Amino acid sequence: MAENDKRSEQSRKVTFSIDKSQNFPDWYDRAIEVAKIVDARYPIKGMNAWMPYGFKALKLMLSKMEFLLDDTGHNEVYFPLMIPESVFSKEADFLRGFNGESFIVTQAGETELAERLYIRPTSETGMYDTVKLWIKSEADLPLKLYQTVNVFRHETKQTRPLMRVREIVKFKEAHTFHANAEDAAQQVDEAINVYKRFFDMMLLPYKVLRTPSWDTFPGAEYNYDFMSVIPDGKGIELASVINLGKKFSLAFGIQYQNSQNDYSYVYQTCYGISERTLGTIMAIHGDNNGLLLPPIIAPTQAIIVPIYYAGKEQPVNKACAEIRETLEKSNIRTSLDSRQNTAGEKFYEWEAKGVPIRIEVGPKDVENGSAVVVRRDTREKKPVKVEELSNHIRMTLDDISINMKKRADAYLKERILHFDTVEDVKKEYKERLGLVGLPWCGEERCGRSIEEKIGIPTIGYDEHKGAKGKCASCGNPGKTEMFFGRTY
Amino acid sequence: MAENDKRSEQSRKVTFSIDKSQNFPDWYDRAIEVAKIVDARYPIKGMNAWMPYGFKALKLMLSKMEFLLDDTGHNEVYFPLMIPESVFSKEADFLRGFNGESFIVTQAGETELAERLYIRPTSETGMYDTVKLWIKSEADLPLKLYQTVNVFRHETKQTRPLMRVREIVKFKEAHTFHANAEDAAQQVDEAINVYKRFFDMMLLPYKVLRTPSWDTFPGAEYNYDFMSVIPDGKGIELASVINLGKKFSLAFGIQYQNSQNDYSYVYQTCYGISERTLGTIMAIHGDNNGLLLPPIIAPTQAIIVPIYYAGKEQPVNKACAEIRETLEKSNIRTSLDSRQNTAGEKFYEWEAKGVPIRIEVGPKDVENGSAVVVRRDTREKKPVKVEELSNHIRMTLDDISINMKKRADAYLKERILHFDTVEDVKKEYKERLGLVGLPWCGEERCGRSIEEKIGIPTIGYDEHKGAKGKCASCGNPGKTEMFFGRTY
Numbered sequence: 001m002a003e004n005d006k007r008s009e010q011s012r013k014v015t016f017s018i019d020k021s022q023n024f025p026d027w028y029d030r031a032i033e034v035a036k037i038v039d040a041r042y043p044i045k046g047m048n049a050w051m052p053y054g055f056k057a058l059k060l061m062l063s064k065m066e067f068l069l070d071d072t073g074h075n076e077v078y079f080p081l082m083i084p085e086s087v088f089s090k091e092a093d094f095l096r097g098f099n100g101e102s103f104i105v106t107q108a109g110e111t112e113l114a115e116r117l118y119i120r121p122t123s124e125t126g127m128y129d130t131v132k133l134w135i136k137s138e139a140d141l142p143l144k145l146y147q148t149v150n151v152f153r154h155e156t157k158q159t160r161p162l163m164r165v166r167e168i169v170k171f172k173e174a175h176t177f178h179a180n181a182e183d184a185a186q187q188v189d190e191a192i193n194v195y196k197r198f199f200d201m202m203l204l205p206y207k208v209l210r211t212p213s214w215d216t217f218p219g220a221e222y223n224y225d226f227m228s229v230i231p232d233g234k235g236i237e238l239a240s241v242i243n244l245g246k247k248f249s250l251a252f253g254i255q256y257q258n259s260q261n262d263y264s265y266v267y268q269t270c271y272g273i274s275e276r277t278l279g280t281i282m283a284i285h286g287d288n289n290g291l292l293l294p295p296i297i298a299p300t301q302a303i304i305v306p307i308y309y310a311g312k313e314q315p316v317n318k319a320c321a322e323i324r325e326t327l328e329k330s331n332i333r334t335s336l337d338s339r340q341n342t343a344g345e346k347f348y349e350w351e352a353k354g355v356p357i358r359i360e361v362g363p364k365d366v367e368n369g370s371a372v373v374v375r376r377d378t379r380e381k382k383p384v385k386v387e388e389l390s391n392h393i394r395m396t397l398d399d400i401s402i403n404m405k406k407r408a409d410a411y412l413k414e415r416i417l418h419f420d421t422v423e424d425v426k427k428e429y430k431e432r433l434g435l436v437g438l439p440w441c442g443e444e445r446c447g448r449s450i451e452e453k454i455g456i457p458t459i460g461y462d463e464h465k466g467a468k469g470k471c472a473s474c475g476n477p478g479k480t481e482m483f484f485g486r487t488y
Numbered sequence: 489m490a491e492n493d494k495r496s497e498q499s500r501k502v503t504f505s506i507d508k509s510q511n512f513p514d515w516y517d518r519a520i521e522v523a524k525i526v527d528a529r530y531p532i533k534g535m536n537a538w539m540p541y542g543f544k545a546l547k548l549m550l551s552k553m554e555f556l557l558d559d560t561g562h563n564e565v566y567f568p569l570m571i572p573e574s575v576f577s578k579e580a581d582f583l584r585g586f587n588g589e590s591f592i593v594t595q596a597g598e599t600e601l602a603e604r605l606y607i608r609p610t611s612e613t614g615m616y617d618t619v620k621l622w623i624k625s626e627a628d629l630p631l632k633l634y635q636t637v638n639v640f641r642h643e644t645k646q647t648r649p650l651m652r653v654r655e656i657v658k659f660k661e662a663h664t665f666h667a668n669a670e671d672a673a674q675q676v677d678e679a680i681n682v683y684k685r686f687f688d689m690m691l692l693p694y695k696v697l698r699t700p701s702w703d704t705f706p707g708a709e710y711n712y713d714f715m716s717v718i719p720d721g722k723g724i725e726l727a728s729v730i731n732l733g734k735k736f737s738l739a740f741g742i743q744y745q746n747s748q749n750d751y752s753y754v755y756q757t758c759y760g761i762s763e764r765t766l767g768t769i770m771a772i773h774g775d776n777n778g779l780l781l782p783p784i785i786a787p788t789q790a791i792i793v794p795i796y797y798a799g800k801e802q803p804v805n806k807a808c809a810e811i812r813e814t815l816e817k818s819n820i821r822t823s824l825d826s827r828q829n830t831a832g833e834k835f836y837e838w839e840a841k842g843v844p845i846r847i848e849v850g851p852k853d854v855e856n857g858s859a860v861v862v863r864r865d866t867r868e869k870k871p872v873k874v875e876e877l878s879n880h881i882r883m884t885l886d887d888i889s890i891n892m893k894k895r896a897d898a899y900l901k902e903r904i905l906h907f908d909t910v911e912d913v914k915k916e917y918k919e920r921l922g923l924v925g926l927p928w929c930g931e932e933r934c935g936r937s938i939e940e941k942i943g944i945p946t947i948g949y950d951e952h953k954g955a956k957g958k959c960a961s962c963g964n965p966g967k968t969e970m971f972f973g974r975t976y
Contacts, residue, residue, distance in 0.1 A: 042618050043572050044605065049618045052563035052633070059564070075540035076547070080655050081569075081607075081638060082591070084531050100597035103570070105607065108642035109588035117532065119569075119593065119607075130530050130537045145540070150569060154596035167568050 020288055024232040028283055029161070035291045035353045037282070038161050046159035046166030053353060054278075056299035058170060061278055062148065064201055064296065065172050068194045074144040074174055081149070082117040083126040090125060091251040097218025098122065101153045119152045124219065124248060124270065127175055132254040135266060138179055141256060142187070146174040162279030163236065163488050173272035177249075179256065184243055184267035188224070191241045191271045195226055198273070199238065202281055203294040203405045204228060205412035206238055209460030209483060212447055221245035225460055227483070229415040230283050233432035235459050235487040238277055244268040276488075282354075284408055291354030292376055294404060295397040301333040302393055303350045304371075307343050307362030319366045323359065323389060330390040332397070351376060356400050357393060377403050418481070420469050422453045435459065435485035439469040439478025446473035447482060456484045508776055512720040516771055517649070522840045523779045525770070526649050534647035534654030541841060542766075544787035546658060549766055550636065552689055552784065553660050556682045562632040562662055569637070570605040571614040578613060579739040585706025586610065589641045607640045612707065612736060612758065615663055620742040623754060626667050629744060630675065634662040650767030651724065651976050661760035665737075667744065672731055672755035676712070679729045679759045683714055686761070687726065690769055691782040691893045692716060693900035694726060697948030697971060700935050709733035713948055715971070717903040718771050721920035723947050723975040726765055732756040764976075770842070772896055779842030780864055782892060783885040789821040790881055791838045792859075795831050795850030807854045811847065811877060818878040820885070839864060844888050845881060865891050906969070908957050910941045913972075923947065923973035927957040927966025934961035935970060944972045 020027040032038060037054030050058065066076075082105060089095045103119040106112065120126060127145075135143060151168045159165055174191065178184040192208060199206050206226045217223045223242040227235050248254070249265040258264050278297075285292040295301050304324055306316045320336050327334040335355075337346050343360070350358060360372040370383045373392060377400050384392045415434025419425045425436055436454070440447060440461060450473050451458050461482040469478050508515040520526060525542030538546065554564075570593060577583045591607040594600065608614060615633075623631060639656045647653055662679065666672040680696060687694050694714045705711045711730040715723050736742070737753040746752050766785075773780040783789050792812055794804045808824050815822040823843075825834050831848070838846060848860040858871045861880060865888050872880045903922030907913045913924055924942070928935060928949060938961050939946050949970040957966050 039618055039621065041621055042568055042614075043575055044568060044570055047568035047570060049568065049615075050566035051622075052565055055564050055566055076543050077540055078538035078543055078657055080530055080532060080535035080537065081640070082532055082535060082655070087531055102597060103593045103605070104595045104597075105591045106594045107592045109590060109592075111642075117591070126530075127537075130527055133527065133529060134539075152569070154599075167570070169566055 018288075020231060020286065024230070024283075025160070027286070027288075031282060031286050031290050031352070032161050035282075037278075037291075040161050044166070046155055046164070048161050048165065048167075048169075050169060053299055057293060057297050058275060058278055060297040060299065061202065061281075062170055062172060065198055065273060066148075068198055069146050069172075069174060072144075072190060072194055074146045074176075077145045077147050078149070079123055079127045079130065079147060081120055083120055085116045085118060087129045088118045088125050090129070091219045091248055093247070094124060094219035098153075101155065103152050103154055120149070121153050122151055123147065123149060123173060124175070124244075125252075128248050128252040128254060128268075131175070131177065132249075132252055135177060135254060135256050137257045138259060141177060141179045141266065142183060143177040144174065144187075145176070146172060148172050160279075160488070162275045162282070163230075165275070168274050171272055171274045173270060175270045176268065177254065178267045178269075179258070179264070181245070181267050184245070184269050187269045188241055188243050188271075191269065192224060195239045195241065195271070195273065199226060199277070200405070201294075201296055202277060203296075203401060203408055204238065204277065204281060204284065205408045207412070207416065207462065207483070210463045211460045212444065212458055212482075214444055214448065215458065215460075217242045219244060219247045219251075221247070227435075227459055227487075228280055228284070229412060229434050229485075230280065230488065233415065233430075233434050233486070235435050235483075235485040236276060236280055237459075237487065238280060239271065239273045241271040242269060244270060284411060285404055286354070289348075289376075290352030292404070293354035293356065295356045295401050298354065298356055299333065300335040300350070300353070300355045301397055302327055302335075302357040302359055303346075303355045304334065304336045304359045304361060305343055305346045305350070306336075306338060307360055307365075309363050312363040315366045316361055316363060319371075319386070320361050323361065323371060323386065326386075326390055327393060330394065332390070332393055357396060359389075359393075375400060377407075416483070420472070422450060422472050425454050429454075431456075431486060435483050437462075437481040437483050438472040440480055440482035441471035441474055441476045442479040443471075443474070446471055449473045450482065451484065454484060456486055459483050459485055459487055506776075508719065508774065512718070512771075513648070515774070515776075519770060519774050519778050519840070520649050523770075523842060525766075525779075528649050532654070534643055534652070536649050536653065536655075536657075538657060541787055545781060545785050546763060546766055548785040548787065549690065549769075550658055550660060553686055553761060554636075556686055557634050557660075557662060560632075560678060560682055562634045562664075565633045565635050566637070567611055567615045567618065567635060569608055571608055573604045573606060575617045576606045576613050578617070579707045579736055581735070582612060582707035586641075589643070591640050591642055608637065609641050610639055610760075611635065611637060611661060612663070612732075613740075616736050616740045616742060616756075619663070619665065620737075620740055623665060623742060623744050625745045626747060629665060629667045629754065630671060631665040632662065632675075633664070634660060636660050648767075648976070650763045650770070651718075653763070656762050659760055659762045661758060663758045664756065665742065666755045666757075667746070667752070669733070669755050672733070672757050675757045676729055676731050676759075679757065680712060683727045683729065683759070683761065687714060687765070688893070689782075689784055690765060691784075691889060691896055692726065692765065692768060692772065693896045695900070695904065695950065695971070698951045699948045700932065700946055700970075702932055702936065703946065703948075705730045707732060707735045707739075709735070715923075715947055715975075716768055716772070717900060717922050717973075718768065718976065721903065721918075721922050721974070723923050723971075723973040724764060724768055725947075725975065726768060727759065727761045729759040730757060732758060772899060773892055774842070777836075777864075778840030780892070781842035781844065783844050783889050786842065786844055787821060788823040788838075788841070788843045789885060790815055790823075790845040790847055791834075791843045792822065792824045792847045792849060793831055793834045793838070794824075794826060795848055795853075797851050800851040803854045804849055804851060807859075807874070808849050811849065811859060811874065814874075814878055815881060818882065820878070820881055845884060847877075847881075863888060865895075904971070908960070910938060910960050913942050917942075919944075919974060923971050925950075925969040925971050926960040928968055928970035929959035929962055929964045930967040931959075931962070934959055937961045938970065939972065942972060944974060947971050947973055947975055 036051040038048040105117040226239040255263040358374040524539040526536040593605040714727040743751040846862040
């Protein structure tokens with residue numbers, strides 16, 4: 001059998017058995033399982049064990065966010081997991097928002113605790129009660145902190161790995177403290193920019209929407225959400241940027257001495273991203289062969305697969321080891337799969353794991369001083385001279401990133417549908433198609449009325465885009481476009 | 489006033505007010521507070537908020553351990569915080585060992601949970617219940633995993649930041665799975681070597697002791713502890729390396745299919761280090777001016793302090809900025825303190841934070857094209873030409889490390905006292921002097937009897953060192969030296 005025949009025959013032996021476009025939920029669960037991202041069999045619903053490959057991708061992703069936060073003057077801290085009930089309940093709106101879904105420690109061993117301890121569903125209260133001791137004068141402001149912590153919510157809805165979980169692993173949340181409202185508002189803008197840079201790096205498409213007043217984060221003045229859409233048509237909140245105003249500083253007494261020696265309450269913001277980002281990357285970029293990871297977070301960017309023919313293993317192994325060394329020297333994350341499985345099994349496995357580039361090396365290739373480079377995104381195959389390999393791989397990784405981003409942007413564009421009236425929505429819209437935009441006059445009454453009529457909740461409005469047309473509720477000129485959809 | 493006079497006068501303005509040798513506990517609490525390592529005012533006893541400077545040092549320390557674990561083929565994973573009671577109680581010795589000090593979640597919001605959830609006091613049970621699904625055949629072994637997680641123990645003894653806490657932050661624990669007992673024993677040796685390399689890097693002195701059979705980790709076959717001594721004379725366990733044998737694999741059913749197609753139970757080990765390492769570094773290396781951090785983990789390795797004279801700020805600032813840039817290019821972690829405080833206040837603050845090198849730049853220095861380099865360990869001052877600064881700082885950092893390690897080894901040597909008989913101990917030993925070694929025949933009966941007679945528990949024996957003399961209990965030839973002391 002000719003070398004090429006053997007390769008394609010082997011690669012056809014196994015296929016990824018669920019069609020993503022037909023059955024996204026099962027495809028997603030299966031893709032995560034096959035790629036060994038997390039193990040959902042951990043014996044508590046919605047709490048998953050992170051496997052080595054998934055955890056590496058998560059850490060690579062988070063390291064980029066750390067870079068962006070450090071780069072903009074944030075300092076990393078860590079605040080305890082448990083929050084005394086008396087502290088947790090200091091801000092009333094917040095308490096109402098999170099009380100019902102918090103895990104609560106009531107005992108240690110067989111001893112009943114004197115005070116119940118909340119397992120953080122989010123960190124505001126535990127942090128602010130201590131940070132108030134760190135702020136004395138205006139010289140201490142702005143104070144920009146972040147931490148990477150797990151947060152816990154007793155979800156009662158159906159859970160899904162990385163998207164809706166009870167233990168959110170390595171939630172990266174920033175909390176900032178400012179002397180005045182203008183600085184806090186500017187910080188919100190900075191955060192939005194940081195997140196835009198981040199999601200662009202992650203090759204994710206998103207829309208920044210402002211949450212309407214009747215749906216803000218508990219204890220917030222206003223907030224922005226980074227929304228994307230999952231292939232089943234549901235919206236997903238990737239990040240939230242929140243202007244807390246003085247709500248928490250009043251509740252916790254966070255004050256500074258200003259230049260007139262008076263005490264003023266600080267203004268605060270907070271914002272965070274979670275493992276959902278990774279889940280959404282996998283959901284959007286994967287295909288019927290499994291995952292496709294952006295090169296920037298792929299634990300293995302190039303996988304070398306030797307193609308063995310009896311008696312010719314030696315030169316192939318030697319060439320593979322050399323290629324590996326060369327690529328590693330060029331800072332390309334490279335693995336060499338020299339296990340005993342068939343080449344076809346290896347192709348299947350690494351494709352399912354979303355490794356962007358495969359390098360095949362058979363005896364013929366060795367003779368020619370070349371290797372076959374296969375792109376995961378286009379499945380294009382190309383023989384490349386060994387001495388050109390580093391450069392070629394580097395450029396191809398860039399090209400894959402660009403191609404993935406382009407695809408993702410087109411994907412989101414298709415899934416945000418613009419309508420003029422509620423009637424049009426009812427006629428033409430099916431839930432799995434994506435999100436719906438309608439002109440809105442800006443009045444709460446109208447927003448709520450549209451939600452009710454089309455039967456799906458609003459997820460926010462596009463502040464910067466004046467809508468053409470007339471408010472889908474009252475018929476007055478539309479000030480903005482409001483979006484609706486089911487969400488995770 | 490001459491430049492030099494001004495500097496020394498300023499540096500004398502403030503002093504660190506507690507004598508370490510007279511009052512170690514207060515010195516320690518104060519040193520950590522002044523250096524802003526953690527904030528112990530968080531409203532739950534034994535749970536501390538990590539401040540930016542302390543957290544950076546902790547992360548630098550952990551990154552070295554990660555390097556060593558990655559380098560020896562360990563893979564990072566993450567397992568959930570909560571463990572169902574039914575899983576937690578599968579191994580009986582383990583349950584007995586940790587049951588009493590575990591925090592337990594009994595409700596979510598106002599809903600009583602159907603099963604109580606343990607907040608991990610250590611991760612064995614939660615992890616092993618799922619890892620058993622990852623192991624099928626001998627090809628899956630050895631499996632070497634690690635994770636970095638917070639663990640929680642409801643300490644009833646007095647807590648102390650970083651040494652005895654209720655939330656241990658970023659505990660780095662490894663768990664390994666092997667086909668046979670020999671491989672597991674070899675893994676214990678590898679782990680001991682990894683930890684030796686690590687504690688050597690951290691400039692910490694230690695003794696590796698084997699725990700006697702009547703004091704092993706719950707569920708273990710045997711274990712080794714890395715012990716050091718705190719300046720108040722108490723022993724502190726820095727790390728534990730545990731051979732679990734088949735105790736957990738039998739309890740959890742972790743089996744693999746061997747080459748004969750039979751099922752065999754795996755052999756396991758586990759080992760971990762915690763924030764205690766950082767606490768011990770600070771306890772041993774600090775002095776009456778505050779902390780002294782090993783260069784390898786110092787968030788700032790060199791602090792540049794401009795010495796301002798009215799009208800001459802401009803050239804000083806320029807020179808400082810240039811020096812900073814030069815040092816940063818040489819990968820020296822450098823800060824420039826250009827705040828409005830006096831130079832003396834800055835000296836005090838950065839000394840207390842344990843920054844290994846201070847660089848003073850005054851107008852005279854600028855004229856001479858030099859800067860004054862001050863070592864934190866010896867307080868030696870030296871003018872250095874700007875063009876030689878990078879090299880000089882790099883070499884000085886190395887020299888500081890060597891000097892610190894030498895001091896630390898001498899420190900531990902002084903605090904491990906060797907006696908021949910219980911009577912000698914009673915006559916000459918005071919608790920704050922350190923640990924006590926006595927010859928031991930190896931019999932449990934004798935070990936327990938010595939403990940009882942001198943009134944302090946054993947902390948283990950030095951396996952590799954044959955003791956001269958006779959067992960301090962029975963008078964038979966001593967096989968080894970057994971150590972005793974109060975511990976954290």
